[in-house]
Amino acid sequence: MNSMRKVVIFLSIILLCTRSGDGAAPKRGPKKGPKEKKVKEEVKVEKKPPAARRQKQQQSEQIEEPIRSRISIPNREKVCEGDTIGSCTMTKNLGDRVDLKIGIRGAFTPQDLTWYRRVKVYEEPNLQTIPLLKNGRPPDNMYVSNNRSYVVILHLRDYDVSSNSFKVVLNDGETPAEQVFVIELEPIGTGIKHVGDDVEITIDKYLTLPTYAAYLYWYMEGKSELPTNAEISQNGHVLKISNLQEENYGIFTCAIYSTQKYFVAKRRFRVSREVTIYPLSPVYPREIFRPVGSSVSFAVRIIGDYKPENIKWYKGLTKVDLDRTDIMVSDDGRNLTVLNLKKSDYGSYICTLKDEETQETRAKTDFQLSQPVFDHYGDIAHYWDFEMMQHREESHVEFLDTISHKKSTGTCARSSEGLVGNSLYLNMKRKRCNGFFTLYKDTYADECLTEPDNCIDGLSLSLWLNPNSATGDDFVYLVCGEPRGLCLKGKYNEAKGHFTISVSLTTTERRWKVDGLRIVIEEWQNIVVSWDPIGEMRVYLNSELKGSQFAEEKAQPRVAGEQHIAYLGKGPGEEKDISYINGLYDELVIWYQRVISAKETSTMFLQVRGMGPYPEDESTYEFEIAEGESATFHCPYQIPLLFRSHLNWVRDDHILPELRGRSDVRVIGDTMLSMTCQYFSGARLVISDPFKIKFPGKFCLFICLFIH
Structure with a gap:
């Protein structure tokens, strides 16, 4: 029995030795972080960063590139301005409550977090850091949560705002992480100023300078130096801008430093122009015609200083109901979209910019949404508005024919801003590929675009085109239906910046042809073709008749078994010799059994594009x-x-x-x-x-x- 007990004890000793060897768990010691310099009089200078980071520091007072880390900011998109990683900027007024709150991924203790105040020193590139807590207590205008992840500034003071800032560092034995908070002051308005005005800003009107204020530094935000027409008074208290110019609009700042060169306060001043609002493409013109069931977007451009929350949209005298699921406003407030139009949606829409304090209207522009006088959407056989797009693969897209609900495909193409909503962009310059857009092919022998004999009462086509150039030296088909049908053939003249267009329509027995049409590059133009089988084929450019022709030539007889295809943007020939168009297409409409009249053509053009502007004759007044x-x-x-x-x-x-x-x-x-x-x-x-x-x-x- 004793011998057995000795064996058990011996085996236990061996097992304990094995566990205390290479596989043993290491002993936990105290947490160690990166070495830090001792703080002398509670102030330390941040370590000078590498050259690459120094260059970035010279561009901003907030100089340190924070580490991508475990620290995050709850509701960052609402709290912070911009998307700089590791830095959060917010704009406040003096006296405001400011919450500096962070979230941390993983476990931590309060001792792992250290808050600092970063202090700007006059003419020094680096910020100095001071621990925010003194003997475990924050400044008297602040509160710190028990776990130190939350700092509340109860009353914002001059010393708390930028050029100073705050930083929190997480140091729990792993890779250090940090987050910077920058608090900017709301700029003070100087009133509406016009080009040519003189502007004078006196700092004493907005701030009682402390007795220890020794340095006043004026600068224009976003610029390396003050403009040449700006002058500072001898005592530094007054900034004067003479003969105000366009480039002088912006924010001018006066930063105050103490006798020890520490930043103590600042004021920002906004020199503003009169705010103006303009209608923006693709909603030109202001009078817009859309049928019931379609969609419309109103967009504006605002020149001047404004806040998105001060932009208001009205229908008539009533605010637009943003609770409707078919009405959307962009985040910047400058775009209003109404989906699935109803008759009650027609009327006047007004975009206004309100004054922040008085809520009076500073600027406005209006749009008139009307039901089409001539509903050119009636009797349509095909309609490509180029709004509904799908990407099958890179540069390979599908658009929906909104009448037949069948997909049409294109290569080297993408969606782009068009005349009305979106458009088709073929062979964009950044892509070196040759692509075109196929409307339909093969199974459409009964289509009039490829077999006009099927339309005994006529055929019409309307297309908006904004060409840029063409590849190759040969001509290119803007639109074409084969084996017979309607074709718009163009030859690009790079020296003169235009395309020369020939329009032809071929049946089994006859042919119509109109030559000499010219369209310029980089401009939206409307081409309408209307064909009467027992009369003329007429071609309109921007609603003006440019040519008409009766049938004169006999065409080739029908050949059985030919492929039927309709496409945009490529020429004939072998693959290596084919020319392709670079440009945008929008609002492609095809009517079967209908001949569009001159009045209908002009009405369509007016509803989409508007009138003029027209040249002026000399006149006596x-x-x-x-x-x-x-x-x-x-x-x-x-x-x-x-x-x-x-x-x-x-x-x-x-x-x-x-x-x-x-x-x-x-x-x-x-x-x-x-x-x-x-x-x-x-x-x-x-x-x-x-x-x-x-x-x-x-x-x-x-x-x-x-x-x-």
Whole structure:
């Protein structure tokens, strides 16, 4: 028994020795972090960073590149401005409560977190760091949570704002992690200033300088130095900008430093221009026509200083209901989208910018959403609006024909901003590939675009095109249907910056052809082709008739078994010799059994693009006539006859309906008379100089006789 006990004891000793060898768990000692310099008088200078980081530090007062780490900020997108990793900037007013809160991935103890105040020193590139807690207590205007992950500044003071900042460091024996907080002051407005004004900013009006203030440093944010037309007074308290220029708009800052060169306070001043709002493509013109069931986006460009929360959208006099699921506003407030239009959605939409304090309107622009006068969506066979897109693979896209609900495919293509919503962009310059867009092929022998004989009552096509260039020296088909059908063939002239277009339509027996059409590059243009089988084929460019032709040539007879295909953007020939177009397509509409008229063409163009602007003729505006004589007023705008009905004559702010559409009016009167002619371009109202008759002292009587 004793021998057995000795064996057990011996084996136990061997087992204990094995566990205390290579496989033994190491003993836990105290946590060790990176070595730190001792703090002298509670102040230390941050270690000078490498050269690459020094260069970045010189571009900003917040100089340290934080480490990507376990530290995060809850609701960062709402709390912080910008997306700089490791740094959070927020804008506040003095006296505000400010929450500096972090989240930490993994376990930690309060002793693992250290908060610092980072102090800017005048003319020094590096910030000094001071532990925020003194004897475990924060400054008297702050509160620190028990686990030290949360600091609350109860009342924001001058010393708390940038150029100073805060930093929290996590050091738990693993890789150190840190987060920087920068608090900017809200800038003080100096009022609306115009180019040519003189601006004077006196720091004493906004801040009582402490007795220890020794250095005042003025600078323009975002610039390396003050503009040449800015001058600082001898005592540094006044900044004067003479003859204000466009580049002077922005924020000017005065930073104050103590006799020991520590930052103690600052004030920011915003020099603002008058805010203006402009309609922005693709919602040009302001009068927009969309059918029931479609969608529309209103977008604006704002020049001047504003906050997104001060942008308000109205329909008529009522705020737009943003609780509707079919209405969306972008984060910056500058875009309003209405989906699946209903009749109740038609009307006036207004984008306003409110004053932050008074809530008075500072600027506004309006849009008129109308149901189409001519519903060109009726009787459509195919309609590619290039809105619904899918990526099958890189540079390979699919768009939906909204009428047949079948997919059309393209290579070397992508979606881009168009005239109306999105557009198809073929062969973008950054991609070196040759692609085109196939509308349909093979199984569509009954289609009129490839077999016009199927449309005994006619065929029409409308296309918006914005070409950039073409590859190769041969011509390229903008649109083409094979083996017969409608083709728009173009040859690019790089020297002159335009395409020369030939339009042809071929049946089994006859052929129609119109040559000599020119379209310029980098500009949206509308091409409409209408074909009457027993009459003419007409071609319109931007609603103006550019050519018409009866059938003159016999075509090749039908060949059985030919492939039927309709496509955009490539020429004929062998693969290596084919030319391809680089450009944008939008609003491709094809009608079967319908011949679009000139009036319908102009109405469609007006509904999408708007009128003008038109060149002006020379005209006489002031007339002195004897009693009983007449004067002829000639409206200077060269408005095409198709759009002449939109020309109006106005007197005393009242439209004269009997003169609508007249480019010239003859006026007989015996007293002073003043009138203007005007038209709505779709983006703005264009008004001529006033036409005046001077014949004082008599009773006003005028008779207008029409000319033209």
